[in-house]
Each structure stands twice: as structure tokens, then as C-alpha cells.
Amino acid sequence: MAALVASLAACGGGGGGTSAAADNGSPANTGASPLGSNEQQASTQIAGTAAVGAPLVGTVTVKDSQGRTRTAVIGANGSYSIDVSGMSAPFVFRAEGTANGVRAVVHSIATQADINGRINVTQLTDLVVSNIAGQLAQNYFDKFEQSGNPGLASPALIAAEAAKLKEKLLPLLSALGVDAAIDLLHSSFTPMSDPIDKALDLIRVSYDTDANTATISSVVNAISVQDDLAVKAAAETSPATLSDSNVASAASDEGLARQALAAFIGKFANGLPASADLLPLMTSGFLWADQGRTAAAAEFAGNDALVGATFTDIEFRTIDYANPNGVTAHLSFSVKSASGVELGRLDNWKVRKSPTDGIWRLHGDQRSLNLEWFAVTSQHHNLADNSTCVKTGLEFNIQDPNTANDGGVISYIIVQGPGLPSGGLRYLPPQLAGDRWMIEGGGTETYQLASTCANTASAGLSDAQIAAIPDNAAYTLTPYDSTNTMVKSASAPNDGIYRFKIERRPLTLSEAGASGVFPVIDAATVDAFATVGNGGGTFAFNASNLYPLSQAYVQVRRTDASAAQIDSLERALLPTSAGTVSTSINFGADPSVARQQMWVESPDANRRSIQTYYAK
Secondary structure, three states: OOOOOEEOOOOOOOOOOOOOEEEOOOOOOOOOOOOOOOOOOOOOEEEEEEEOOOEOEEEEEEEOOOOOEEEEEOOHHHEEEEEOOOOOOOEEEEEEEEEOOEEEEEEEEEOHHHOOOEOOEOHHHHHHHHHHHOOOHHHHHHOOOOOOOHHHOOHHHHHHHHHHHHHHHHHHHHHOOOOOOOOOOOOOOOOOOOHHHHHHOOEEEEEEOOOOEEEEEEOOOOOEEEEEOOOOHHHOOOOOOOOOOOHHHHHHHHHHHHHHHHHHHHOOOOOOOOHHHHHHHEEEEEEEOOEEHHHHHHHHHOOHHHOOOEEEEEEEEEEEOOOOOOOEEEEEEEEEOOOOOEEEEEEEEEEEEOOOOOOEEEEEOOOOOEEEEEEEEEEEEEOOOOEEEEEEEEEEEEEOOOHHHOOOOOOEEEEEOOOOOOOOEEEEOOOOOOOOOEEOOOOOOEEEEEEOOOOOOOOOOOHHHHHOOOOOEEEEEEEEOOOOOEOOOOOOOOOOOEEEEEOOOOOOHHHHOOOOOOOEEOHHHHHHHHHOOOOOEEEEEEEEOOOOOEOEEEEEEEEOOOOOEEEEEEEEEOOOOOOOEEEEEEEOOOOOOOEEEEEEEEEOOOOOEEEEEEEO
């Protein structure tokens, strides 16, 4: 399934908020719209709420029938107001930014009648636009002004598609007491109180770009509705509908799962707890990054960065009521330091309700492998010839610390998804147990999509091909044994396949060439690094231009002539509010040093790893 898989959740109230709008500077329109509506000469606006899983933090852009655009900043609780004076109806909207700490892009649509009124921009309005256009809403927005496109945006067609979508949602809406007259595009609602807000918190929409279909589902049962975007509402008679099963229990269970997370991180409010203080808040079958309950509790209890930390930006993926071992909430959340720096985002964790005492406890990620995945773009400086080059790609870090719980012997792992070869990447186990698995024939865990570095293998993708990788792109990881049979651990998903998404594609080479992209290691550090070799020594490491809201990493390494590691130092550092880090590096003397590297990496606002390397 393609990207744009997200939830509608607690999102903000009325559309009375105002924010400044910026015109794109396009030439003034001199004619009427295809629907015959004249340009608006008086000051006019459209307001509403932009939300996806939570109110969006970002911008709303409106485009008119002539292709002119204006952009406004989204205000409190997802509210926006945008001036459409001098623009020609109909209009399409794009809201983009972050919600629950995750990037999202959604769309909506308006006609002449909506001027000085309200239009919401949510996953459901995105689906309405997709059905009107017969294609993904994002593609329709991009080419809205082209021949025939604005003509699709008739009030009658919009109303028909919105009504048909509501019909598909009706059992779930009714179970929560949503007014049958609710208008998905225009109705206002109040966070944490209105029934529609609670319903939106349960609904999910995902798209299959190849099949040109959408799947509508809820987090509380396995019933889903398939929506063919090419079929208009009038042709959909007696469509399938969502189920009201477990809907009544979901709202309270979400709250209890949140309380379990809060109780756990609350143990770190005033200092590091003892492992024994954490164990009662974890299930006996807890598993995280291939670590069991006791080992994980000890690691948590020894991490100074967690003192005063919080679990935030909680995104519910599903609540499983069919599990005989207890109701299980599947969710993702961010771990933030006391100063608000993101230490990491934990994807698809489980919080489980005990069938014996009814208490909710942390259950971990339930992966018998330690997995990390992210987009990565790196800048490389070679001090030997003063050259600089750039690489951009996708990194999949795979480790298997405990091979006894894999469900068999894993001989290789296949990773598949957008931007990768059609057959996927084949990862082979390391020579040293517990080390990272490497791509077959590549000797690296990173798949290079494109590179300007000499003697570097890459897929040779163009900037356009890299830019086409969707947001929240879905990837799968499947382990196999030597007979090409899937290996399935007891804790793996039902089909044995691990699924995850990468929030934002890698930078293109053109984007990476812009100024201010990469972290900057200061000149004094580079000079000191250049002089430290066989004799060892101590030098200060200082870097700037790091994203101040995410944890950064510094590493320095020395190897011998055969590339065998002599020594390595790695530190996780919290950047200052100005985006700087400082530390001290010390190496002893070693006559066999032949090569040394240092680098700093910092996630950007979309959790892409942006790295700067030096080598000599």
C-alpha cells in the first residue's frame, strides 16, 4: 500500500482563526472560471480546520481554476483562514505539515458558494477530492488548472461524493452519536467533546496508487471498505460500510493505553528509577529490539537522557480486540528529553491489557530483530585530495542479538518498497554475531539511490525519480532460511512480515546542493583531526547547523591498512537551541593507524539523517 496512511483524530474547533497569506505572484486573472463564476473583487476568505491524526502544524495552500496559489500558516487547533480575493472559483486546498510528530499532506475542495464560509482539510476531504477526480487528490491538486480539471468541481458532484462517503462510515458514526446531518466538508466540531471528533479519531484512510483505490478502515476492528476512485458515487449502490464493533470501547481503551505510557515515563520524572520499579509496568512477554523484559528495563533505568523525558505525539495504528491474551493497542510515539529534544520515535509499539487483572502494561515492539530505517543524505570530504561529494539513499539497519527466538535460522532478509529494486534488497548476516546485516555484494547497510562520489556504486536514480518516492512510503522486511522458506518468530506479525514506513524521502542531489543543508564541523576541529594519527591525542569536536529538536550523533574511527577497526568513539549528544554540539575526543597512540574518519549526523525535521563526513 502506498503512502498517506494516517488517522483523523482530535482536531480543532471553529474556523475563526486568522493568519497571513502569501500570494505566489502569478499574473492577475482576466476571465471567468470554467463554472462561470466571476473573480471576487471584495475582500473574501475561506476558513476551516486542517487536521490529520491531530491538528496540523504547517500551512494551507489554496489554488484557483487559473492555477494561482496563496498560502497561509495554520493556527491554533488546526484553524486556518485564507484570503481568496481576486481568485476564481472553484478552489482546491493542500494542507501540509506535521501532526502527532509525523509529516502529512491532505487536500480539500471548494466552490463559489463556499466563499466566506468554512472548508475542512482532512483525510476524509482528501478522499472526497480523490473520488471527484478519479485519481489521488495530490495529483489532481498539482494539475488542477489544466483543461477539464476545474470543471469536475461542481457542487452537485462534491455533495454526492461526500454523501456517499458518509454512507460508508454511517455505522461507526451512529455508534458514537454523530448527528446524521453532519457535513464532512463544512461542519465545525470541538476537540475532545463532539462525537464527530471521536469518530475521526478511529478512522483510517490508505491508498493503493497502482490499483487507484482507497481503503477505509478503523482502528478497532478488521472490517474495511474498498473504494474504487474511478467509480462515481451515483454508480455505487448499497456500498459496504464500516462496522460499529468495539467502537464503544475504543475511546476509553485509548485513554487507558495512554495512561500506561505516562505511568512508565513518569518513573523518570525526578531521576533514574531502579529496574525493579519498571518491571511491574511491563508485560512478562515484553520484547523490544530483540531484548526481553529484564534486559530492556535495565537499559531504560541506566539512560540518563530519560530523566524528565516524556512520551509524546502518540499515534494509534490499531486496537486489537481479537487477541486472546488481552486487548492490545498498536501505536507509535516520540521520546523527548526534558528540554524537548526528540531522542527517537518508537514505531508500532504495543500496550496490552492483561486478561487476568485488567491492567494495561507496555509490551514493546515485539520484534525478534533490532530494526532501524530512515532516509539518509551525506556529504563527504576527503582531506587527501580536498574533494567533496554527496550520497543520498535509504538505510536499513538490521541486527539479530538473540538468534534463539527467530523461529528458525535466518539465512537472508529481503527488504522491499519504493525506490528499491523490483525484487527488493537482499541482506546477509554478518560474520560477527550481533553486528549489522549488509546488502549482498555491497558491504553496506545503505542503498545509495544517487551519488556524486567517485567509485561509489549507486542505483543512478534521477532527481525526479527520487522526488517521486512518496511521503510515509511503506516498506516490508521478510526473513528466509536456506531453503527460501519464510522464517517466522513467535512474536512476528501473523504473516511473518515486518512492516514500517519512512516518513520522508531522501534529498535529491539538487536539494543536497543547496546551502545550509549539512551539519558543519568547525575548521579548528578539522585541523585537529588532520593532525591526530598514529600518535593519538586529544582534541575538541565542535559542530553547528544541526536540527536543534533531535538528538545528534558524533563518531570518530581509526582503522588499519586492511580496514580493521583499531578504535572508535561514538556519542549521542543533545544539540543546543542554536543547533550546536561540543565534545572531546581522545585516542591513544597506535603505529598501525592507516585511515581515520569522523562524522556528525543530525535528523532533520522529517527524521531524515543528514550527515557530514571527513576522512584522511
